[in-house]
Amino acid sequence: MxxxxxxxxxxxxxxxxxxxxxxxxxxxxxxxxxxxxxxxxxxxxxxxxxxxxxxxxxxxxxxxxxxxxxxxxxxxxxxxxxxxxxRMTSSGIGMDVGGVTVKFSGSVNAFYTHDSPDKRLAGTTVVGGLASTGTQNSSAIRNGLLPGIFGLDVSTNQGGWDIAAHFGFYPGINSNSYGGNGANAAGAPVALATSGIDARQTYMTIGKPHLGTLKLGRDIGLFGSDAILNDITLLSVGTPGSNAGPSNTSLGRIGIGYIYTDFQPQITYTTPKFGGFQASIGVFQPLSTLTGGLEINGTPGFQGKLTYDFKADAFTGHLWASGISQRHDGFAGTPSYTGSGFDVGGKLGYGPLNVLGYYYGGSGLGTTGLFVFSTDALGRKRDSSGFYGQASLTFDKVTVAASYGQSKLDLARGEINPTLLDKNSSWVGQVRYGLTSWVTLLAEYTHTKAEAQGPNAARSNTVSVGSILFF
Structure with a gap:
């Protein structure tokens, strides 16, 4: 009741x-x-x-x-x-606004770098050599191989198509002279100077999961891209280049194991993944050589890449192969020629251990940068090749890594040039500590050697300590 x-x-x-x-x-x-x-x-x-x-x-x-x-x-x-x-995005830093996703990403780094160059003498002159020479040691507070990064991605789906736009701004911490290389020109460590912003990425993508993706704009190239993206010096300094007047980037292992892929205007198609396989092919803005002046080329450059990813129990793997070809129509009487190259590489992991091997070869391709020193003064092609290997071992938050690599440049047929670069090589030892999910602390030692076609050679030693942050 x-x-x-x-x-x-x-x-x-x-x-x-x-x-x-x-x-x-x-x-x-x-x-x-x-x-x-x-x-x-x-x-x-x-x-x-x-x-x-x-x-x-x-x-x-x-x-x-x-x-x-x-x-x-x-x-x-x-x-x-x-x-x-x-709404907040489910991952990363960003928001969903009426069917459009906006995401932000970025990176900041800074290192104290001490470089001990070889003495600047007649016997240490190597044209194209990357070991530093000078009268005394230098110290710098500088960026590493990466400048800072601020990325903005905007994506949506319209009419069944996945559409996105990406803008990548790369601000450095070092003052520069705004010379021929723009925001990454030679350093100018003087009062009242400023650093530069390298707007190296501006591209759009259009695609569907079963059709693949078309990219139009400026982004990293296909040839050589996996070589730099898997290099341990991407997070640090490696070979510094100029340390007394640092620019917004160091060299890392560029020109000492691989040719820099560069960020280039392109129209590139990437297939869907078939199992672990994926392929990309694209047409690229043709680049001039540094032998003469500005070339006028009638055809674009072509690049392609094939990758394969797999996982089996504790094993992981990433394999790749890429190629590049571009015809140069000549300048001021120099003959036309086609510069071409290929590379192959693989990165294997087993638990805390990762190992990597990489090789490239080219004819009329140059060294350090695409089509840099690719011909002699008469327009005759030079061959080039290179490789690097690295290994890393992780214990909880600590990673110990080491690598060795070299890049070779051959004389053109009939060329006599004893001071021209024959080989750049380096040893790198590195220790990393993951302080947080964003912040990594690093210490690194690099020994660089440059050898000429004749008896000349130069050696330098570099120590770097600093940190890099990603969000």
Whole structure:
């Protein structure tokens, strides 16, 4: 009898409240009242559950039949509300705004770098050599191989197509002279100077999962891209280049194991993944050589890449091969020629251990940068090749890594040039500590050697300590 009395009291209270409350507020207010009655002990849990079940809304098909426009109106209102809604992205830093995803990413690094160059003498002159020479040691607070990064991605789906735009801005911390290489020109460590912003990425993508993706704009190349993206010196300094007047980037292992892939205007197609395989092919802005002046080339450059990724228990692997070809129409009487090259590489992991091997070869391709020193003064092609190997071992937050690499340049047929570069090589030893998920601390030692076609050679030693942050 007591339980029945409580139920009657609760139902009466709810009924009175419903009569005194506007219809759109009844559900929320009734729920709150029932919960309060349960908390005060007037209703048991079973009684509370029973009353909540009784007040649950039921479908009313008659209302739908008498007002057929109600459902379209509700859907339209919901769609309008969805367009106005701003949500956090499920991962990364960004937001979803009415069907458009906006994401931000970035990186900052800084290193104290001490470089001990070889003495600048006649016997240490190597044209194209990357070991530093000078009269004394130098110290710098500088960027490593990466400058800073700020990336902005905007993506959506329209008409069944995945569409995205990417902007990549690369600000450095070092002051520069804004010379021929723009934001990454030679350093100018003087008062009132400023650093540069390298806008090296501006591209759009259009694709579907089963059709692949078309990229149009400026982005990293295909040939040689995996070589630098898997290099341990990407996170650090490696061979510094100029340290007394540092630019926004060091060399890392560029020109000492691989040719720099560069960021280039391109139209590139990438297939969907077939198992672990994926292929890319593209047409590229033709580049001039540094032998003469600006070339006018009638055909674009071509690049392609094939990758294969696999995983088996504790084993992981990433294999790749790429190629490049570009015809140069000549300049000021120099002959036309086609510069071409290929590379192959693989990175294998087993638990905490990772090893990598890489090789490239080319004819009329040059060294350090694409088509740099690719011909002699008469326009005759030089061959080039190179490789690097590296290994790393991770213990909890600590990673110990080492690598060795070299790049070779051959004389053109009939060329005599004893001071021209024959080989750049380096040893790198590195220790990394993952302080947080964003911040990594690093210490590194690099020994660089440059050898000429004749007897000349130069050696330098570099120590770097600093940190890199990614978000």
């Amino acid at each position: 007591r339980g029945t009395t409580k139920l009657l009291q609760a139902v009466c209270a709810v009924a009175l409240l419903a009569g005194a409350t506007p219809a759109f507020a009844q559900d929320d207010t009734t729920s709150a009242l029932l919960l309060r009655l349960k908390e005060k002990g007037i209703l048991t849990q079973a009684e509370y559950d029973d009353l909540v079940a009784r007040k649950a809304p039921v479908a009313q098909p008659a209302a739908v039949a008498t007002n057929p426009s109600a459902e379209p109106q509700t859907a339209a209102a919901a769609q309008l509300d969805d367009k106005r809604l701003v």
